[in-house]
Amino acid sequence: MEEHSGLSLLHDGVPLLGFALIFVLIFRRLGLGATLGFLVAGAVVGPQGLGLVGDAESKLGIAELGIALLLFLVGLELSPSRLWRMRRDIFGLGLMQVSLCGLAVSGIVWAAAHSSLAAALALGLPLALSSTAQVLPLLQSAGRLRTPFGERAFAILLFQDLSIVPLITIVAAMSRNPADLNGPPGWLLAAYTVGAIVGLILAGRYLLRPLFRLIGNLGEREMFVFAGLFTVIASAAIMEMLGLSAALGAFIAGVMLADSPYRHELEADVEPFRAILLGLFFLAVGMTLDLHAIAERPLFVAGMALALIATKAALIMGLALLFGMKRRSAFALGVLLSQGGEFGFVLFAQAQSAMLITGEAASIFGAIVTLSMATTPFLMMATKRLRAEPEPSSDGMDGPQEEGSNAVVVGYGRFGQTVAQMLIGQGIPVTIVDTDVEMIETANSFGMKVYYGDGTRTDILRQAGAADAELLMFCQDGDGLDTEALEGIHHAFPKATIFVRAYDRRSVMKMKGAPIAGAVRELLESAIVMARRAMSAVGVTQQEIDKTEAEYRRRDFERLKLQRETGDIRAGIDGMLTHASQAAAAEADLERK
Numbered sequence: 001m002e003e004h005s006g007l008s009l010l011h012d013g014v015p016l017l018g019f020a021l022i023f024v025l026i027f028r029r030l031g032l033g034a035t036l037g038f039l040v041a042g043a044v045v046g047p048q049g050l051g052l053v054g055d056a057e058s059k060l061g062i063a064e065l066g067i068a069l070l071l072f073l074v075g076l077e078l079s080p081s082r083l084w085r086m087r088r089d090i091f092g093l094g095l096m097q098v099s100l101c102g103l104a105v106s107g108i109v110w111a112a113a114h115s116s117l118a119a120a121l122a123l124g125l126p127l128a129l130s131s132t133a134q135v136l137p138l139l140q141s142a143g144r145l146r147t148p149f150g151e152r153a154f155a156i157l158l159f160q161d162l163s164i165v166p167l168i169t170i171v172a173a174m175s176r177n178p179a180d181l182n183g184p185p186g187w188l189l190a191a192y193t194v195g196a197i198v199g200l201i202l203a204g205r206y207l208l209r210p211l212f213r214l215i216g217n218l219g220e221r222e223m224f225v226f227a228g229l230f231t232v233i234a235s236a237a238i239m240e241m242l243g244l245s246a247a248l249g250a251f252i253a254g255v256m257l258a259d260s261p262y263r264h265e266l267e268a269d270v271e272p273f274r275a276i277l278l279g280l281f282f283l284a285v286g287m288t289l290d291l292h293a294i295a296e297r298p299l300f301v302a303g304m305a306l307a308l309i310a311t312k313a314a315l316i317m318g319l320a321l322l323f324g325m326k327r328r329s330a331f332a333l334g335v336l337l338s339q340g341g342e343f344g345f346v347l348f349a350q351a352q353s354a355m356l357i358t359g360e361a362a363s364i365f366g367a368i369v370t371l372s373m374a375t376t377p378f379l380m381m382a383t384k385r386l387r388a389e390p391e392p393s394s395d396g397m398d399g400p401q402e403e404g405s406n407a408v409v410v411g412y413g414r415f416g417q418t419v420a421q422m423l424i425g426q427g428i429p430v431t432i433v434d435t436d437v438e439m440i441e442t443a444n445s446f447g448m449k450v451y452y453g454d455g456t457r458t459d460i461l462r463q464a465g466a467a468d469a470e471l472l473m474f475c476q477d478g479d480g481l482d483t484e485a486l487e488g489i490h491h492a493f494p495k496a497t498i499f500v501r502a503y504d505r506r507s508v509m510k511m512k513g514a515p516i517a518g519a520v521r522e523l524l525e526s527a528i529v530m531a532r533r534a535m536s537a538v539g540v541t542q543q544e545i546d547k548t549e550a551e552y553r554r555r556d557f558e559r560l561k562l563q564r565e566t567g568d569i570r571a572g573i574d575g576m577l578t579h580a581s582q583a584a585a586a587e588a589d590l591e592r593k
Contacts, residue, residue, distance in 0.1 A: 015045045015052040016283055024279075031377045033134045035342065038279050039370050042286020053287065065233070066277030067346055068250035069270055070132075072232045074161045075254020076263055086155050093152065093323050094159025097337075100319070101312050102128035108307050112300070113361075118174045122351035123365050125167055127308055129160045131341035131373050133278065138336065138380065149329050152320065153336060164343045165251065168350055175354035196242055197252055200235055204256025212262045216437040216452055224262075225269045231257070232270070261440045261452040264433060268459040278342075285345045285366065293360045294367045301364060305371040309379070313338040328386065335383055339376045340369030408433065408469045408496075410455030411476030412443055415501050415522055419475050420448075431464045434476070456480060458492040472496045479507035486514040505560060505569065512564045528552075 023044070024037035045052045106124025110117060135157060139150050208231060215223045231253050239249030257263060294301055317334035321327065348362040357365075409420045412434045423430050432448070433455040434440055443450045453460040455476065466472060472493065474481060481500055490498060498516040502508045508519050528549060535545050562571040 012053045016041075016280075019045050019052075020279060020283055031381075032374060033138075033377065034279070035131060035133045035282055036370065036374055038282030039286040039289075042283040043289050043291060044286075045283075046287030046289070048287075048289065048291040065236075066274060066279070066281045067343075068232055068236045068246055069274035070278060071161065071164075071251040072254040073267060073270065073274060074158065075251045075256075076258050076267055086151065086158075089152055089155035089323070090159050093319060094156045094163075096319055097156050097316055098128050098160060098163050101315050104311050104315060105308060108304075108311065112304065112307075115357075115361075118176075119351075119357050119361070122171055122174065122354070122356040123348070123361065125170065126344040126347035126351075127340050127365070127369070128312070129163070129341040129343045130157060130312075130337040131339055131376075132157045132161060133342050134339065134373055134376060135336060138377070149325075149333065152323075152325065153333060156316075156333075156337060160341065161343070162251070164346065167347055171347060171350045171354055171356065174356060176356060196239055196249070200238070200249065200252045201256055204253070208256065209260055209262075212257075212260070212452075213437050213441075216262065216435070224265055228266045228270045229273065261437075261444070261450060264451045264460055264463040265453040267463040268453065268457065271459070271463075281345075282342070289363050289366055289370075291363075293363050297364060301367050301371060304365075304368045305375070308340060308368060308372050309338040309375060331383070331386060335379050336376070338379065339372040341373075344369045406469060407431070407471035407473060408455070408461060408464050408466050409473045409475055410434070410461075411474065411501070412436075412439060412448075412450050413475070413477060416473070416475030419473055423471075423473075428471075431469075433460060433464050456485060456489075458489060461489065461493065466493045466496060469493065469496045472498045474498070474500045476501065477503070479503040479510060481507075482510040483512055483514040486511060486516055490515040505563060508560060509564050509567065509569070512567075 019041040020038055023041040024034045027037035027040070028034060043049050047054055102125040104124075105127045106120045109115065109124045109127075110120035113120070113123075115123070135153060139153060208227075211227060212224070215227055232250050235249035235253035236246035237249070239252075240246040257266060313334035315334075316337050317330045320330035320333045325333065345366055348357070348365055351357045352359055352362045406428045407423050407430045409416050409423070409430055409432045412420065412432050413436075416432070416434070420430050420432055432443075432450045433453045434450050435452065435454055437452065440450045440452055451464065453464070455461060455464070455474070458466075461472070472489065479502070486498065486500070490496075500511065500514075500516055500519045502511070502519040502521045504521065508521065511519055532545050532549065535548065536542070540548075559571070559573075563569060565571075
């Protein structure tokens with residue numbers, strides 16, 4: 001039986017991954033996004049399509065871990081300071097958008113589908129949510145994620161992601177499933193929820209942070225991956241055991257660690273699993289779509305998709321104007337968020353399990369979400385002339401901290417501390433990354449926020465905001481960076497100017513041809529300062545001191561140039577100021593005299 005199960009998994013994996021790869025590449029090429037590629041691939045290989053893969057329900061159950069990981073990453077974004085800074089847009093604009101759009105679309109569903117009020121709410125409220133998986137890449141590719149316009153869009157998406165938990169609760173409260181009706185009363189569920197949240201927060205502070213500190217001291221990156229996945233799965237499992245939302249557990253796990261120095265490392269380690277499992281989730285959703293039911297009512301699907309887009313675009317534009325956005329920017333925000341989102345599939349499955357809607361209705365409205373998502377890239381292209389570029393700081397908002405930093409400093413030892421503090425003193429936003437746990441805790445005690453992570457990895461740099469940074473400052477000890485590594489970093493973050501702290505001449509030689517603005521040998525300048533003071537102390541004039549420094553720098557530059565060209569540390573040795581060279585120079589002077 002186990003051998004047959006393993007063979008079945010391999011048999012299903014080949015067409016699933018193969019078709020997903022083909023369709024995602026095609027849809028990406030067309031600018032339609034990966035999500036639609038996964039959905040279409042699932043529909044093609046599923047039982048309603050070519051019939052190459054079956055048992056979509058079991059795959060959907062496994063893939064829902066991708067939703068938990070997505071909410072975990074959302075929770076990691078919610079440090080208390082950021083929540084406070086964005087509170088008006090998140091809990092004002094976001095709340096009004098979800099409420100008004102949900103009720104308006106529910107009314108349209110109730111009138112068009114002639115369904116019960118409970119079914120209309122179970123179908124309409126999820127349609128108020130937009131696609132985080134589609135919108136954020138669109139903002140990133142356009143370079144608008146860190147602008148005031150992008151922050152408004154992100155605030156709405158953030159509240160939408162948070163609202164899945166109360167929406168699941170609303171669906172559960174309306175449930176007609178006898179199993180749900182025999183469950184615990186609402187007040188007990190509320191008590192469970194509060195108790196579980198408090199317990200998870202305490203566990204995060206007194207168990208998880210010491211655990212990650214221990215792992216950081218050991219330097220075991222693989223253990224960070226295990227610990228991150230354990231945190232998500234354990235939190236989700238605890239909530240599910242209590243009859244609550246597993247997604248809520250994953251979200252609380254993220255919030256527990258949002259303000260910890262290990263946030264960027266966790267994001268980088270969990271992100272690949274999130275991407276894979278979320279892709280599998282969309283594949284499974286595509287497999288469960290009832291294509292026959294959709295084919296029987298194509299006009300209804302198209303009409304509802306059009307009504308959804310028009311309703312959400314109009315309401316979001318109106319709310320954006322109410323919150324002080326310019327007309328063109330408000331229109332752009334409405335178009336950008338007009339589609340249905342991936343969480344709609346999760347809530348439709350919940351509603352079907354609660355016996356509020358049929359499987360056929362879940363498939364039809366899943367198709368409506370899919371069609372609305374497909375229109376977004378085309379709508380953005382069609383309305384390009386009607387949309388204005390976002391006005392810099394028009395909303396009086398600073399850029400998001402710790403994400404769109406103007407500078408990322410890697411290494412916060414004696415060298416990095418000076419660099420970071422001088423940049424901060426100039427008002428340049430700085431994100432600092434280091435791997436020394438004790439130093440991180442010491443820096444935090446002095447009011448300096450330092451994140452844990454290996455800053456030479458591009459995924460860690462991306463989590464720290466390097467994609468939008470103007471400066472990348474590598475200030476760590478040692479000589480681990482070479483030309484190949486720096487070329488990879490420059491290719492990943494071409495907009496950033498790169499400076500590197502070099503350990504010695506050999507370190508500079510290793511960076512020959514690297515795309516950097518400068519390599520600073522860590523002790524050169526301080527040694528020159530000390531030599532100048534020493535000469536002054538013994539009566540050397542300022543003019544002679546300047547002349548000696550200039551001569552040394554000229555010789556050092558020419559020697560280093562030869563060494564980098566030849567790769568030989570002894571190249572240009574005759575340019576050194578040594579006892580022998582000075583004796584020879586003195587002898588030559590005597591001969592001339």
